[in-house]
Amino acid sequence: MRFTTKTEYGLICLIYMTHHAELHPITIKEIVKGERYSQAYTEKILQNLRSAKIAASHHGQQGGYILARPASEITLKEIVEALEGSTFEVFCEPGIRNYIVCTHYPACLVKPVWEKTKEILDNFYGSITLEMLAKHAIKSQLVHLPDGASSAK
Numbered sequence: 396m397r398f399t400t401k402t403e404y405g406l407i408c409l410i411y412m413t414h415h416a417e418l419h420p421i422t423i424k425e426i427v428k429g430e431r432y433s434q435a436y437t438e439k440i441l442q443n444l445r446s447a448k449i450a451a452s453h454h455g456q457q458g459g460y461i462l463a464r465p466a467s468e469i470t471l472k473e474i475v476e477a478l479e480g481s482t483f484e485v486f487c488e489p490g491i492r493n494y495i496v497c498t499h500y501p502a503c504l505v506k507p508v509w510e511k512t513k514e515i516l517d518n519f520y521g522s523i524t525l526e527m528l529a530k531h532a533i534k535s536q537l538v539h540l541p542d543g544a545s546s547a548k
Contacts, residue, residue, distance in 0.1 A: 470522070470525070
């Protein structure tokens with residue numbers, strides 16, 4: 396299991412929205428300025444989050460991104476799946492198995508371990524909400540607050 400910067404950046408963007416979107420929709424420029432991310436890459440990430448109905452976009456002069464629903468209803472599992480496809484790939488599954496060489500499939504002794512790993516990760520990530528992550532981020536100051544913004548909620 397290896398997550399890409401898509402997940403890391405996506406989480407930071409969502410945490411940023413959690414703390415600031417009640418004031419106004421957050422623009423991509425606002426996010427990339429505070430975090431120093433590539434604007435094009437951040438746009439793609441936010442489009443994926445919008446497609447997964449985790450974020451919503453508003454157009455126009457006062458446009459930007461907000462959470463599509465409360466942070467307490469968005470799980471880490473949903474975020475990872477929206478950005479990576481899954482929390483953990485069990486490569487013995489039929490759709491994936493077709494693309495790898497495995498001579499042990501009929502008598503595989505490892506497949507149950509991979510299946511259990513995915514089940515544990517899915518359950519664990521499903522129990523962590525964006526709200527929980529956002530509260531921890533403020534405590535540890537992982538998210539850069541704009542000048543004059545308060546971390547109190």
